Amino acid sequence: MYQYxxxxxxxxxxxxxxxxxxxxxxxxxxxxxxxFKHLRLRNGLYLQRLAxxxxxxxxxxxxxxxxxRLLAHVARHYDKGYGHFSTRQNLQFNWPRLEEVPDxxxxxxxxxxxxxxxxxxxxxxxxxxxxxxxxxxxxVDARPWCELLxxxxxxHPEFDWLPxxxxxxVNGAEEDRVAARFHxxxxxxxxxxxxxxxxxxxxxxxxxxxxxxxxRVRAGLPWTDLITYLTAILRVYNRYGRRDNKYKARIKILLxxxxxxxxxxxxEDEWAQLAGGPETLSREDVDRIAERFLLPAFEALEDDPAPxxxxxxxxxxxxxxxxxxxxxxxxxGYASVVLPLKYTGVAPGDxxxxxxDAVADWAExxxxxxxxxxxxxxxxxxxxxxxxxxxxxxAAREERLAxxxxxxxxxxxxxxxxxxCSLANAxxxxxxxxxxxxxxxxxxxxxxxxxxxxxxxxxxxxGHHHVGHVGILGVDKKGEEFYQISxxxxxxxxxxxxxxxxxxxxxAEVPDVxxxxxxxxxxxxxxxxxxxxxxxxxxxEPFREHLHGRTDR
Amino acid sequence: MAALIxxxxxxxxxxxxxREPVEDPTALPAGDRIVPLASWLAHGERLRALRGRTGVxxxxxxxxxxxxxxxxxxxxxxxxxxAAADGRPLSSAVLLRTRxxxxxxxxxxxxxxxxxxxxxxxxxxxxxxxxxxxxxRGALDTLSVLHAGPGRHYQPDVRSREAALATRSRQAV
Numbered sequence: 085m086y087q088y089x090x091x092x093x094x095x096x097x098x099x100x101x102x103x104x105x106x107x108x109x110x111x112x113x114x115x116x117x118x119x120f121k122h123l124r125l126r127n128g129l130y131l132q133r134l135a136x137x138x139x140x141x142x143x144x145x146x147x148x149x150x151x152x153r154l155l156a157h158v159a160r161h162y163d164k165g166y167g168h169f170s171t172r173q174n175l176q177f178n179w180p181r182l183e184e185v186p187d188x189x190x191x192x193x194x195x196x197x198x199x200x201x202x203x204x205x206x207x208x209x210x211x212x213x214x215x216x217x218x219x220x221x222x223x224v225d226a227r228p229w230c231e232l233l234x235x236x237x238x239x240h241p242e243f244d245w246l247p248x249x250x251x252x253x254v255n256g257a258e259e260d261r262v263a264a265r266f267h268x269x270x271x272x273x274x275x276x277x278x279x280x281x282x283x284x285x286x287x288x289x290x291x292x293x294x295x296x297x298x299x300r301v302r303a304g305l306p307w308t309d310l311i312t313y314l315t316a317i318l319r320v321y322n323r324y325g326r327r328d329n330k331y332k333a334r335i336k337i338l339l340x341x342x343x344x345x346x347x348x349x350x351x352e353d354e355w356a357q358l359a360g361g362p363e364t365l366s367r368e369d370v371d372r373i374a375e376r377f378l379l380p381a382f383e384a385l386e387d388d389p390a391p392x393x394x395x396x397x398x399x400x401x402x403x404x405x406x407x408x409x410x411x412x413x414x415x416x417g418y419a420s421v422v423l424p425l426k427y428t429g430v431a432p433g434d435x436x437x438x439x440x441d442a443v444a445d446w447a448e449x450x451x452x453x454x455x456x457x458x459x460x461x462x463x464x465x466x467x468x469x470x471x472x473x474x475x476x477x478x479a480a481r482e483e484r485l486a487x488x489x490x491x492x493x494x495x496x497x498x499x500x501x502x503x504x505c506s507l508a509n510a511x512x513x514x515x516x517x518x519x520x521x522x523x524x525x526x527x528x529x530x531x532x533x534x535x536x537x538x539x540x541x542x543x544x545x546x547g548h549h550h551v552g553h554v555g556i557l558g559v560d561k562k563g564e565e566f567y568q569i570s571x572x573x574x575x576x577x578x579x580x581x582x583x584x585x586x587x588x589x590x591x592a593e594v595p596d597v598x599x600x601x602x603x604x605x606x607x608x609x610x611x612x613x614x615x616x617x618x619x620x621x622x623x624x625e626p627f628r629e630h631l632h633g634r635t636d637r
Numbered sequence: 638m639a640a641l642i643x644x645x646x647x648x649x650x651x652x653x654x655x656r657e658p659v660e661d662p663t664a665l666p667a668g669d670r671i672v673p674l675a676s677w678l679a680h681g682e683r684l685r686a687l688r689g690r691t692g693v694x695x696x697x698x699x700x701x702x703x704x705x706x707x708x709x710x711x712x713x714x715x716x717x718x719x720a721a722a723d724g725r726p727l728s729s730a731v732l733l734r735t736r737x738x739x740x741x742x743x744x745x746x747x748x749x750x751x752x753x754x755x756x757x758x759x760x761x762x763x764x765x766x767x768x769x770x771x772x773x774r775g776a777l778d779t780l781s782v783l784h785a786g787p788g789r790h791y792q793p794d795v796r797s798r799e800a801a802l803a804t805r806s807r808q809a810v
Contacts, residue, residue, distance in 0.1 A: 098789055240791075
């Protein structure tokens with residue numbers, strides 16, 4: 085965990101005071117709704133269909149037990165007893181009162197948290213691998229670089245009034261778990277031949293109405309040049325990005341207009357003026373941030389200790405959970421544990437205050453006090469001793485956080501949809517629930533294996549339907565809600581956008597269609613082949629034909 | 638009434654802001670004037686020869702690089718904000734200060750709002766023509782804080798070219 089310096093703390097407290105003043109002026113009628121809108125958005129506050137929504141930043145998805153307890157307190161005291169973890173590793177409260185928001189922000193500041201730039205046309209919360217510092221396949225720990233970017237992008241004087249929102253993700257592992265190719269800027273950190281950190285820079289990826297895979301504009305950028313290079317990208321975007329149409333204002337549209345090469349050339353021309361300048365990073369700059377990360381004091385342990393082996397042998401339910409929710413750790417004798425926030429009948433990503441308190445307790449007892457938020461809307465204990473896994477499993481079952489459904493079709497990503505969001509064309513949460521009810525059998529889920537199902541209630545794609553192995557998009561047809569099904573999407577380094585299978589279907593039919601798709605997959609898969617790999621191998625056409633046959637039956 | 642604030646103080650506005658191109662500089666009214674970029678580039682010599690001071694203003698889609706080599710004889714450069722949330726003039730200001738070498742008065746025109754001043758100030762503006770519905774007292778309050786010290790920010794502003802993180806480390810305890 086990064087520990088704020090006094091300076092970091094003051095920046096956050098200054099911001100709370102500034103927003104308190106702005107809110108008071110708005111409530112007194114001195115700041116009109118339009119002017120206030122830009123200010124409140126930059127402090128995480130939306131005013132939408134049913135109530136305000138406050139989005140709290142969880143920088144690169146990392147939380148301490150103390151921070152999670154404070155979030156539980158906010159949920160209890162200012163909200164209706166729960167919060168919603170989003171696909172960008174943030175936490176949303178759906179029912180805060182406008183007058184109380186400055187108080188909530190002041191409470192967050194007491195545990196080194198804030199809501200700065202979680203919305204608005206500015207650089208948003210930087211996301212990272214939820215297993216950073218724990219994953220076996222990690223090349224570079226992304227967190228210090230994310231913190232450096234958090235600081236650089238906070239209230240940036242030149243880049244806080246961009247044409248549109250701007251999202252950055254940093255991957256540091258072999259497997260890309262951050263969807264780097266679907267961000268405005270995706271950074272792939274690796275080490276060069278001499279062991280120095282370098283970044284492959286992808287620009288212009290994104291979903292929404294114009295889904296696009298990011299283009300690599302620079303390979304092997306030395307870490308010393310990270311800030312100057314990002315400044316060049318942001319400056320080109322701030323100057324030349326479209327501002328006349330919000331649906332054409334993201335950097336991906338500028339990149340498409342200039343062509344990837346033309347865009348890269350402009351960036352390089354600008355960077356030529358900045359390279360070696362005052363914002364070039366020194367070793368000291370980076371160390372100063374890295375030193376503020378308190379790293380767990382791992383003990384020298386062996387993998388597969390006796391208590392774990394015994395529990396695996398004795399209890400099939402535990403063994404199933406262990407196969408499903410436990411991930412390898414870079415340290416022997418440790419593991420990372422996924423706690424899915426996907427309990428059937430509850431909106432994906434929702435978490436009660438009691439669950440938050442419980443997870444904070446487990447993190448302190450068994451997990452070095454750390455919690456992560458995954459963009460799949462799950463919580464993670466990154467550093468758990470393997471001999472504590474049976475006790476953690478029993479505790480997590482009590483809180484309904486031990487469903488062995490991680491990475492399965494039941495572990496779906498879903499936007500708030502028409503139940504909460506004023507942009508949505510269709511509801512998404514009831515679709516998620518119907519699918520979870522249909523696929524409730526654990527043997528069947530395990531047999532179907534890894535499958536990412538993503539649901540969005542409209543083409544803005546907050547549920548990332550384009551990159552789901554199966555994607556479901558809510559559409560409005562003459563006032564009725566229909567759902568368009570696609571397959572073959574992939575958010576990892578094998579980036580792909582899904583292909584639409586045919587005409588959209590009514591809500592009640594969605595689970596049937598999904599069942600049909602998975603029936604064909606089971607018939608055609610090679611041994612051990614995942615759904616997405618099967619789709620890649622045999623193509624989309626057999627699935628399309630299979631569904632077509634279905635309507636004829 | 639529109640209020641002009643320069644270097645943190647409200648001052649009388651003796652400038653005529655010419656929004657339309659100047660066809661004939663000799664026909665201009667007496668006094669100081671701010672002319673469009675195209676007029677300055679077309680008639681710079683004649684404008685320099687006139688009595689009174691000349692400033693130039695750039696529309697939001699005009700590039701400050703057009704002023705490279707053409708800053709001599711100008712008393713001020715002004716950048717227009719069509720909307721407060723349009724951040725393009727912020728990049729123009731930074732380029733004027735850090736790349737084109739403009740050290741004179743840099744004025745913000747258009748939709749200039751109190752809550753934006755911190756960004757403008759840090760990008761190098763030192764002069765603000767507020768719209769008539771913006772209360773100058775609030776803006777002066779905000780600016781008095783900005784002028785009292787560099788404030789707590791992670792990035793270097795154009796006034797101090799020190800590295801961002803070095804600033805942070807000095808203040809870190």
